[in-house]
Amino acid sequence: MNLGSCSKQVMGMDWSKRDGVSDISSSLCDFGDQCQFNVDFSRFVVVHGAGSFGHFQASKSGVHKGGLNQPLVKAGFVATRISVTTLNLEIVRALAREGIPSIAMSPYSCGWSTSERNVASADLLGVAKAIDSGFIPVLHGDAVLDDRLGCTILSGDVIIRHLAEHLRPEYVVFLTDVSGVYDRPPTDPNAVLLREIAVDEDGKWSVVKPTPQSMNKQVEITVAAHDTTGGMVTKISEAAMIAKLGIDVYIVKAATSHSLRALRGELRHDIPDDWLGTVIRFSR
Amino acid sequence: MNLGSCSKQVMGMDWSKRDGVSDISSSLCDFGDQCQFNVDFSRFVVVHGAGSFGHFQASKSGVHKGGLNQPLVKAGFVATRISVTTLNLEIVRALAREGIPSIAMSPYSCGWSTSERNVASADLLGVAKAIDSGFIPVLHGDAVLDDRLGCTILSGDVIIRHLAEHLRPEYVVFLTDVSGVYDRPPTDPNAVLLREIAVDEDGKWSVVKPTPQSMNKQVEITVAAHDTTGGMVTKISEAAMIAKLGIDVYIVKAATSHSLRALRGELRHDIPDDWLGTVIRFSR
DSSP states (O other), rough: OOTTTTBOOOOOOOOEEEETEEOOHHHHOOOOOOBOOOOOOOOEEEEETTTTTSSHHHHTTTGOOOOTSSSHHHHHHHHHHHHHHEEEHHHHHHHHHHOHHHHOOOTTTOOOOTOOOOEEEEEEEEHHHHHHHTTTTEEEOOOEEEEETTTEEOOOHHHHHHHHHHHHHSEEEEEESSSSSSOTTTTTTTTTTTTTEEOTTSSSEEEEEEEEGGTTHHHHHHHHHGGGGOOOHHHHHHHHHHHTTOOEEEETTTTTTHHHHHTTTTTTTTOOOOOOEEEEEEOO | OOOOTTBBOOOOOSEEEEETEOHHHHHHHGGGGOOOOOOOOOOOOEEEOOSSSSHHHHHHHHHGGGTSSHHHHHHHHHOOOOOOHHHHHHHHHHHHTTOEEEEEOTTTTOOOOTTTTTEOOOHHHHHHHHTTTTOOEEOOEEEETTTTEEEEEHHHHOOOOHHHHHHHHHHHHHSSSSSSSSSOOOOSSSEEEEEEEOOOOOEEEEEEOOOGSSSSSTTHHHHHHHHGHHHHHOOOHEEEHHHHTTTTEEEEEETOOOOOHHTTTTTTSSTTTTTSSEEEEEEO
């Protein structure tokens, strides 16, 4: 994301103490007038899930099922938000330390709410204004109020789709811990990486690359079998809905050169053969 | 705040690990059906300042003076928000551990902004909705966007006044580290606690109790001399503006029986002689 800044010094933006040790002085000594700082970033939004944060608190109390008038659900709502905002703060700090002007925008407090789990209100203006001000908004999966259920969990994947629908980014990158979408669980030694998936008008999707004839016939069946496991299939279906808007989606392994190329927009016109990941596109 | 819950068990609402030690199990073992939990709280809003958080980051970079297009100000804006939201999260967690359903509502991300340092937009609906849902919103002094200056610092005192103006609470309590407002710095052994201050139509205020005749003549002059030091005088002038709305303001030492009585609303009709603190009232 930090385009063209390789030769420039990074200005750390987390000046808080960590575990009692202050890194303020090391940040501040970079502040001489002679330094060239790069603060012109691409216009980006970061959305993260809860990982190991939040899920325990939410499932233990049933926040996702609603019923905010029940003491346990209410306590779980508070506990879930504490957990996910703790993670959010860590992510904002990690980005800031690398010189990325990240700004926490916690969905519940920014006015995101749902109606029977569908987004009913969202803070699109706040996100757009933060981007226009040169910041990188950092949103996350969160516990929110639901006007029918009382409360529920709004996932990061749904937030991304909603933002994509309304802010119309050039492209969307899903960062995961595997190289992309496979025809079967990636732990299977025979798993084949699906390099390109096309989504049609009806939202149906098919594998374009590798070509169907070169592949094992079982692909579609195997992928369908994943449905019950959630995880990746939720990502693919949300990704397919984004692709239907004409916005390319890249699913790629985080912290690799492949993810960097995707984030930098190098794949917009053409997917190089040596790029490892899955692109999901609308087929007109 | 936890009215009438003395005999009931407190349901901790922070289920996150602290310093690697989990207190989840001890929280969860309280969840038996036989337990009576009190989750009916008074309708309250908590607003806190930055204390030792935020001030360094803001003043070092000049966030309060604006100029968001300058790299240092922009970095300072990010650093200030990280610092104040770190404190906010700690306060939300501390309240949650005591069974108070606290919800972080960070002003910047909730859409608060200013125009030449005056509040231009505020998330009153979000705060009201959180209260109606049974939560205690926790706001704080924050770095915000300013449509003239680019950015500035919105203080907790200004947030309280704005909320009071629009949400019309029954009363407002300022918690400080001294017993109230004194006629001179409270470190002075001759300092006299001003027990009641009246504010008139014009916003001018005068000491009602102790009666002026019983007091040293220098009071007004001494108080005026504090003006340059900021701190308490800012609080008093914001408090006076709230009192002018017909809303009583109590300035009291935190974590004392006096603050508890103020928070519980026991002073609404009558200030007992043994109550230690300052009440600021509108004199019609």
